[in-house]
Amino acid sequence: MELNLPNTYEIYVVDKYGDEIPEYTKTVMASTPGKAKYKTYLKYEDCYDSFKDFLGYHKIRTIGKCKIEHMYGDKKRFDDTKEYRGVPFALQGMKVEHRGYPGIIV
Numbered sequence: 625m626e627l628n629l630p631n632t633y634e635i636y637v638v639d640k641y642g643d644e645i646p647e648y649t650k651t652v653m654a655s656t657p658g659k660a661k662y663k664t665y666l667k668y669e670d671c672y673d674s675f676k677d678f679l680g681y682h683k684i685r686t687i688g689k690c691k692i693e694h695m696y697g698d699k700k701r702f703d704d705t706k707e708y709r710g711v712p713f714a715l716q717g718m719k720v721e722h723r724g725y726p727g728i729i730v
Contacts, residue, residue, distance in 0.1 A: 632687040633660040653690050
């Protein structure tokens with residue numbers, strides 16, 4: 625069972641001089657830089673006239689291959705959920721197969 629994890633990208637806003645504005649930096653997981661940009665655009669499309677307009681104010685850099693740790697949620701919430709569902713053996717990061725597709729419990 626082989627997992628094809630996406631890359632992790634950092635999308636950041638730049639001002640009219642090309643300087644990064646750190647407060648608006650977002651981390652996105654996607655298979656390509658273009659998909660990462662578009663995924664971010666969909667969250668903020670009300671603020672821009674078009675995707676082209678969005679691209680004029682955002683830059684992207686690759687952080688690296690996505691690590692399972694990037695996907696982990698709150699540990700307490702996970703423990704409560706596994707108790708509620710009756711799967712006490714489940715662990716975050718555990719590789720599973722569901723309906724023939726590989727996955728990871730996050």
